[in-house]
Amino acid sequence: MKIVREWCMYCGECAGVCPRCLIEVGEATITFDESSCKDCEICVQACPVRALIKEE
């Protein structure tokens, strides 16, 4: 599971690097298709403001 912190700015960088194309970023929304997520955390590392965290 991913937690998106409230300071996400919907820039879409995480969506671009997700190798499985699971992240949809709207103008002020972000959703993950968690069912196929492999928890590689590439999206977590890419975020310029560290707005993503993985919930254990």
Next chain:
Amino acid sequence: MLIETDVLIIGAGPAGSSAAKHAALNGADVLMIEKKSEIGAPKRCAEGVSKDGLIELGIEPSSRWVTSEINGVRLVSPNGTDVWLTEDTVKLPEMGYVIERKVFDKHMAMDAARAGADIMIKTLARGLERKDGHVIVKAERMGEEFDIKAKIVIGADGPESRVGRWGGLKTAVKPKDMESGAQFEMVGVEMESDTALEFYFGDVAPGGYAWVFPKGKDIANVGLAVIPTLTEKSAYEHLLDFVKNCPTTKNATAVELNIGGDPVGGILKKIATDNVMVVGDAGGMVNPLTGGGIISGMQGGRIAGQIAAAAVKDNDFSEKRLAEYGKRCKEEIGDSFNKYMKSRDYLESLSNEELDSIAKVFRETEFEKISTSELLRVLVKVSPKALLKLGKLF
């Protein structure tokens, strides 16, 4: 609801608007959709463009979106050694403007609309499927879901680049090729010149560089881009450090924060398949060394628009018909990218000390003109390591 069009463009950045304009000018029925409520905002960009690039695209600079004219460059090494390249000392400058993307992007979209393209804002593309030789794109606007049926879809969705993947292209950006950018627009910036772009190299921005791009006497975009796999800190944390320690910005105040990804892996091998093309950042049309993608994205957009319209006339949207697009982009945009990519790898390999000693030699060198390739040409002359890695290219 079902909307039908010849060419659907997803994303109204500079690349999308350029594709829309040229597809419409060449006779196609064009719709461009954009998920945001305001085209151009928020920006993910330092807003530097070259004059030559605008001229090549036939775009007349407008006082509505030019904020400052640039006639010099200041390169700063980690210990603060700086190299000035200005119009007074250097012939044949390849210089440019710092623009206001919020206004520029909107004006490019207006040009597309004037050429005959339809635009829908606040409209998000959510998926795509092929059906009977066409494409159906699932879209959503203000809670309303509907389908758009198109002969050709052009993915101009920027660094997200999901449209291409829906269509079967490999547009995911590798982590080592995605620059992570953070920038403040600031006031009270104490620049030595408000007509020079400043670049800072070394540990301030692992895998990238930091910049100060003037937008007025004391106003500037102050930002940096890093490769996340090369640093523990986020781009934003690097930015806070930079702003605090840089003499130019330490007394400045931020009025805007921008973040975003910049794909610097070069043009993708395959940018067109049956019914689907990708342009701009979505196709990797970004200079791998500088991270600049406005002009090259618009050049790609122009080619995509022309070819899409011609394919519509031929009633052939196959990969074979659209393959011409990849070929032309490589010839007209991508050729120079390979050497810039090697240069980026080389810059990444330099320590702070090596950068300082190169800056020292640069200070004593006379440059003939200001351009990325001229800088690299001189670099090859002064640095044995550069000669080894880049000698054959410049």
